Amino acid sequence: METPTAPLLFDSSFLTKLEQLYLLSKKLFRGAHRAERRSRQVGSSLEFADYRNYTLGDDLRSIDWNIYGRLDRLFIKLFEQEQDLDISFLLDATASMRWQPEKSDRLSKFDQGRRITASLAYIGLANLDRVNVHYFGSRLEEDLGLCRGKSQFHKVLDFLREAPALEGETRLLASVRTFAQRMKRRGLVFLLSDLFDPHGVEEALALLRYQQFEVHVIHILDPAELRPMATGDLRLIESESGEAYEVTASEALLRRYHAEVDAFLEKTSTFCVEHGIGYAQATTAVPFEELVLRVLRDGRMIQ
């Protein structure tokens, strides 16, 4: 069931907590600007990188005079170059993400995803990384554009507030293909979705890995779709396709449903682990702040 979009509000104490966090990346990516994140390039940071022989034209301030005193040879002291990182958020905006069970006061999965996106984006902006947000459904929609610096956070929030309600079924593979073509630089990708793609999500995740992105999957689910309780003669109507399905739900059938859902979660998480993809399950039952500060930390997505 769709509900009006919940406002994106963050109090100052929460934002202070977020400023102390850092989005983890196992890989080192080449950045475009100097920033606070280590890169493969050497530069002028405080972190020592290596030595090399002095050549004419080198800055005399870089000569290690201690080495010269002991070895009587001129060596230049090299430092690591700290650059920024491209962080992309792929947020599922299909109808299944907006679905809510009857008489539920929990956030919808989409609202939960938007809040997580805003929080992670703030962390990235606070660390001078370049942040972009993409919506996807049956295809990849227009994105926010690269933003850098905390001053751009309001732009991120506005983009998240004006999220489109996308029609059609989830097509993750097509969306990822477009995303890979669109992105010039590789970086960190956060995929926030319920992963209810009838064609599967494994191929799309593998493609992102193949395109040298470091991928984190935040699997957003509602407890009501993990453990439905309704029994009797039901006419199930899918939120994305509008397709109806008649079923007589009994206790036995629900038990089989639960097993099927558990198998799906197990298969997805196993795939992510095997392919070096960060995976965290974020149900709407878990309060948002706890999710960001504890669950994602435990999932080694932030530090």
Add this chain to the structure above:
Amino acid sequence: MTFLNVWAAGFAAVAPVIILLYLLKLKRRPMPVSTLLFWQRILQESRRRAFFQRLRQLFSLLLHLLIFALILGALAHPTLDRQISEGASTVLIVDTRARMQATEPDGQTRFAKARAEAMNVVRQASALRQMAMITVDASARVVTPFTDDEKALRENLAKQSATDAGGDLHSAVELAEELLASRGGARKIIVFTDQVPETKSVDQKVPLDFVTVGTARENLAITRFATRPVLNSPQTSEVLLEVANFGSSSAKTNVELAYDGQLLDVKPLAIEPGAHAVQVFPTVPRPSNNARGWLTARLDMNDALTADNVAYAVLPVDPPKRILLVTKGNWFLEKLFAADQSIAFELITPDSFTPALAAKFDAVVFDNFVPANFDIATAPGNSFFIKQTPFNTSEPTIDQPLISDLDSRHPALRLVNLQNITLLRAAAVTVPKTEGWDWQAPVRSFDHPLMITGERHGGSSRVAALALDIGDSDLPLRVAFPLLISNTLHWLVGEEAALVLSRRAGETLPLAVGESVQTAPQSPWKKDAPAAAKAPTAQTLFQPLANGFYAWQTHDGPRWLAVNTFSEAESDLRIANATPAASIALPTVSLARFAGWPLWQYLAAAALLLFALEWWLFHRRRTE
């Protein structure tokens, strides 16, 4: 196998409704979900088993139809023929005779007590202990044939009431034995009455028990109440009343005689215990034409049995006979006819007479005149010839004849005294020998007939001839003259076949074709007598069971029929020996013989079991 409730088969019409309900599409509750991904996966296997799914639905339908059939079967109350023939059979005989109306000191009637006792026994009726019910008054009737339907037995018993009829119990016992003759198993007859008959059947084949109610009571009863016309005064009647004292002490009371509801006479009576008192009311006037003729006698006392304190009788109301007097002038005859209220006469001269005119009258008196071409063989109606008769011979008249022979048994000569009558002359007549007629000469002067009477075979026509000139005698001055003329006229119109207008309650009155009797009695004290057009009537046989007056439509016009109990056996309430029903043991049936319960209970239990199974399967979605 016998189905005791065949009407239950009508519920089979509901079966198509069950099938129709199965054909209706199930209305499912709509429920939006985020994805059908998992539902489709788990139901793919179910869809592959669609054949079994349909089979499951069919199984559910068959299960429901089976439950329905079992319920129908239980409602139809099937009973094995062996069970019916070998179960215990009891015939209840309920005494509804007049004596059962007797009131006991507690205010209840004996019948009410007997019915209460019978009701207790009826409640034990079951499939294995079937009962039939017979009532007995003047005759025995099967009220309820053998059944295990306790409710039907109770309802029929509640409808019964004591009648005014007398009778004996033997006919009911014989009828009960006939009913039981074809029944196997244990049998018994139980009689609910107030008095065990003194003579029991010696060859009693079936155990017979009596449940008696009531205590010894004293009673005063009218045992006879009859009227008859006074012979020498047809306009008055004598009334005979007999009252019996069935008590241990002498009784004094007044008896009231009423005529059409109007008090006529009151006489005191004192009767010794066990004695009968006869009272005669000698001069009760016969009713006028517009009267009903209801005569009632009532004892002015309130004793145990009130039904025999009132008696009913009918004084017949006869319409006057239409007589045509053909004469040139006869002062004696004219005065006599005018004085007789039972006669309505018209007078014409011989010149005005035509044979067609005679057909309109009950009798024609020809005074000194014989119509031309009169042929006795073809003449219709009744004729009375005086002086000139068709039987006159050519012989000379007889001077001063003496009456030598007088047949006093002849209706025309009843109470007629012709001694010392002086006759100047008489015509010479001869008795005809017409074929098909019976001729008599009740008055003769030696060999010469003075009066000739004849009746056609079958009684359709009568002729009388008096060969005297009454003016030439002193007969008109004698008492015998009006008697002779009146008797002759009444004989001619056939009055001696008077109807009996009184019956005892319970006696059967056969009705001729076209006759009918209203079955509801009336009395001078009943104001709600039904209108004649709406009252139920009996057409062939009529057996009145209540005292009173009954409207009786005869061929000769409307009559009243008086019905009374008049039975000393019914009125004598001095003997009573109450035996409560608790001492009566009903025939027992070995349940082991029929494996416990009646068949319908097995069917009902099976239906309940299947219903529980269906419920269990439904809640586990085994059936849909």
